[in-house]
Amino acid sequence: xxxxxxxxxxxxxxxxxxxxxxxxxxxxxxxxxxxxxxxxxxxxxxxxxxxxxxxxxxxxxxxxxxxxxxxxxxxxxxxxxxxxxxxxxxxxxxxxxxxxxxxxxxxxxxxxxxxxxxxxxxxxxxxxxxxxxxxxxxxxxxxxxxxxxxxxxxxxxxxxxxxxxxxxxxxxxxxxxxxxxxxxxxxxxxxxxxxxxxxxxxxxxxxxxxxxxxxxxxxxxxxxxxxxxxxxxxxxxxxxxxxxxxxxxxxxxxxxxxxxxxxxxxxxxxxxxxxxxxxxxxxxxxxxxxxxxxxxxxxxxxxxxxxxxxxxxxxxxxxxxxxxxxxxxxxxxxxxxxxxxxxxxxxxxxxxxxxxxxxxxxxxxxxxxxxxxxxxxxxxxxxxxxxxxxxxxxxxxxxxxxxxxxxxxxxxxxxxx
Amino acid sequence: xxxxxxxxxxxxxxxxxxxxxxxxxxxxxxxxxxxxxxxxxxxxxxxxxxxxxxxxxxxxxxxxxxxxxxxxxxxxxxxxxxxxxxxxxxxxxxxxxxxxxxxxxxxxxxxxxxxxxxxxxxxxxxxxxxxxxxxxxxxxxxxxxxxxxxxxxxxxxxxxxxxxxxxxxxxxxxxxxxxxxxxxxxxxxxxxxxxxxxxxxxxxxxxxxxxxxxxxxxxxxxxxxxxxxxxxxxxxxxxxxxxxxxxxxxxxxxxxxxxxxxxxxxxxxxxxxxxxxxxxxxxxxx
Numbered sequence: 001x002x003x004x005x006x007x008x009x010x011x012x013x014x015x016x017x018x019x020x021x022x023x024x025x026x027x028x029x030x031x032x033x034x035x036x037x038x039x040x041x042x043x044x045x046x047x048x049x050x051x052x053x054x055x056x057x058x059x060x061x062x063x064x065x066x067x068x069x070x071x072x073x074x075x076x077x078x079x080x081x082x083x084x085x086x087x088x089x090x091x092x093x094x095x096x097x098x099x100x101x102x103x104x105x106x107x108x109x110x111x112x113x114x115x116x117x118x119x120x121x122x123x124x125x126x127x128x129x130x131x132x133x134x135x136x137x138x139x140x141x142x143x144x145x146x147x148x149x150x151x152x153x154x155x156x157x158x159x160x161x162x163x164x165x166x167x168x169x170x171x172x173x174x175x176x177x178x179x180x181x182x183x184x185x186x187x188x189x190x191x192x193x194x195x196x197x198x199x200x201x202x203x204x205x206x207x208x209x210x211x212x213x214x215x216x217x218x219x220x221x222x223x224x225x226x227x228x229x230x231x232x233x234x235x236x237x238x239x240x241x242x243x244x245x246x247x248x249x250x251x252x253x254x255x256x257x258x259x260x261x262x263x264x265x266x267x268x269x270x271x272x273x274x275x276x277x278x279x280x281x282x283x284x285x286x287x288x289x290x291x292x293x294x295x296x297x298x299x300x301x302x303x304x305x306x307x308x309x310x311x312x313x314x315x316x317x318x319x320x321x322x323x324x325x326x327x328x329x330x331x332x333x334x335x336x337x338x339x340x341x342x343x344x345x346x347x348x349x350x351x352x353x354x355x356x357x358x359x360x361x362x363x364x365x366x367x368x369x370x371x372x373x374x375x376x377x378x379x380x381x382x383x384x385x386x387x388x389x390x391x392x393x394x395x396x397x398x399x400x401x402x403x404x405x406x407x408x409x410x411x412x413x414x415x416x417x
Numbered sequence: 418x419x420x421x422x423x424x425x426x427x428x429x430x431x432x433x434x435x436x437x438x439x440x441x442x443x444x445x446x447x448x449x450x451x452x453x454x455x456x457x458x459x460x461x462x463x464x465x466x467x468x469x470x471x472x473x474x475x476x477x478x479x480x481x482x483x484x485x486x487x488x489x490x491x492x493x494x495x496x497x498x499x500x501x502x503x504x505x506x507x508x509x510x511x512x513x514x515x516x517x518x519x520x521x522x523x524x525x526x527x528x529x530x531x532x533x534x535x536x537x538x539x540x541x542x543x544x545x546x547x548x549x550x551x552x553x554x555x556x557x558x559x560x561x562x563x564x565x566x567x568x569x570x571x572x573x574x575x576x577x578x579x580x581x582x583x584x585x586x587x588x589x590x591x592x593x594x595x596x597x598x599x600x601x602x603x604x605x606x607x608x609x610x611x612x613x614x615x616x617x618x619x620x621x622x623x624x625x626x627x628x629x630x631x632x633x634x635x636x637x638x639x640x641x642x643x644x645x646x647x648x649x650x651x652x653x654x655x656x657x658x659x660x661x662x663x664x665x666x667x668x669x670x671x672x673x674x675x676x677x678x679x680x681x682x683x684x685x686x687x688x689x690x691x692x693x694x695x696x697x698x699x700x701x702x703x
Contacts, residue, residue: 087667091667094456094671097456098455098456114669115669117669117670118669118670118671121457121670121671122456122457122671124456196559196561202653204664205664205667205668205669206664206667255561256565256568259570259652260568260570260652260653260654261653263653270544271544274544274560275559275560276543276544276560276561402669403476403670406476407476407479410479410480410654411479414653414654415480415654
């Protein structure tokens, strides 16, 4: 009986402990228009940065480049919190909102367009800051690819980190560069000449790469990407069925005859590395470089793009409205945009390998320009040639198309009939 | 049997905690399935999520009936095959009791379903170990020549994984029961001229039936609601209800959470319904 009592007390004290307010809450006040006050408030804070932690290379890059600098220059401790899936911290923030937690665990988070949409819908994003931090002057906020995320207006709720563009990966030991398909039309032909050797990621929530691949086909079939920047039902009704026809036309030529599809990038990389299929995909400016370093794809892997309709976009960091250390989060978001770190993030040997978040033409310091140009000149041989990337670059479609493409693909291509 | 006051008192601490924690979550889950989504300021209760599912509307609704059928197929097939396999194995092992048998069965229980699933994937996938050996031996030329055993349209891979886990579990349940019974029944039956099949049907089966039934019910309830194995070994379509529920729940559009919760509750009610039905049937027969 005594043991039971102790057990009950233990459980209740644990429950109470979980409900107790955090003692280390930051009370530092700051004024966003006065950057020095932000720096002063951030002094001594710990910034809890929640991000996808599935890549050792990226984790190492973040700790080495941002972690050490934050400590040395601003006396801020970086606590990188690695999470398996960004949906997890989105859910944490949503639960905190429901529970009325005002001093949230997350200070800064790396989010994609889907998470952004969710948190914006839940009104859990700290507002009016992205264009107030000093380095935002280096960001081209007039570019629709930046002021909209997966088509959803950014509205000053998040700040860019890096850029990415859809590319394919092939193995130069298996295939000759001349025999690569250079359009969606080519790809269908290629797939049926090489049955079972191609597949793509199933479009759906959490698998935006698949959705993006399908959107590219929609763009090519309709002959123009820009017209999809706004929702147009007539346009959709005209071209969506043609897009499903296109995918169905070579479905039986796919890996597993289109009966099932890889559900994420890593499953596709696996199939590619195991020589089950001949193409994988990437979004990184260094192409296959970072993946080669991690040993995920063969060393002879190279990136390439079609001649057109390769969707490019930016990825961002955002601050939850209940963040405990907003000042430190702001300092970190600003540091990310610093030309020095923007140059560091594109170099393949540093492990991150995504493109610039800033507009390099806005940088005035000649030393910084030299560093940035030098970085671009050293992307490694596994990268897609820069002129191919630029020629094929298009922006994403308006945000409602995300779900329309995902639902339509499932209904008319995956399930069919 | 009615529990005594003393038993109830002893159970009270656990019951209180369970009722508070489980009851509160359950109520909240029901509220969310009825569209009570405070995160986006929705506080009006309605049956839209259930309507969407039943009439096949919306992202999750379109696949609801297919997923329900698929879940039932996988769970029932796994449960029935496990029960048959376990009955067979237990009868066999009961003849030659040894510690090794029990160890061999226990050993398997230590693995979580997820680990077992990954093991099956590494072994049986088209790029798995077996496929590679077959390739090295020249039996198949490319990975695609290896038969599709896991990640197949009919859920065979999922069923196979569950069989590997649940047959040892149910065998243990039956063995424990058989070993506590005296061998007398079987001897008497044998003396009276019963053959092996008659001994099994008239002695062993009635003895283990209640335990096997509750064990099978546990297995069914577990499989019907489990997520990890179908997520790992399933195909893009059809998907089991649990996979569909989580996808709806984590959909970027928060409105889809109502459907996700509704599916979860439907899973719970189906399991509950089957449990009550089985109990009722048992009481009539027992």
